Amino acid sequence: MSECVFCQIVAGTVPSQKVLDTERVLVFHDIRPQAPVHVLVIPKQHIASAHALQAEHATVLMDMHLAAQQAAEQLGIAQDGYRLVTNVGWHGQQTVPHLHYHLLGGRQLQWPPG
Ligand code: AMP
Ligand code: ZN
Secondary structure: OOOOOHHHHHHHOOOOOOEEEEEOOEEEEEEOOOOOOOEEEEEEEOOHHHHHHOOOHHHHHHHHHHHHHHHHOOOOOOOOOOEEEEOOOOOOOOOOOOOOOEEEEOOOOOOOOO
């Protein structure tokens, strides 16, 4: 049994509020939403972070972007726009070591981030 909470969500042993479930990608609501819409886009395959991506991951990475587009449409934020971000490592404040994009929207977001 994997100790990775996102792998457990993929396996169904940890519950999640799913938005999209495709062959290689899962989209579900973040438990601590930072915007009216805040979902996570993850590969079903365990990849530690964006910094662990390799050329062989090209298909799953593209699938993540297509799923993010579809989720943004489904959740009604595509027209006004949104943010798609991935945190990497300690300084990036990555807390779950399984690659994920945060898809945030539904309000005017600020830039630059803290
Ligand atoms: P990061 O800090 O960029 O690694 O993002 C991890 C995100 O996962 C945070 O926004 C958490 O709120 C979220 N998170 C952690 N555990 C769960 C869970 N079981 N279900 C949904 N979201 C989670
Ligand atoms: Zn994992």
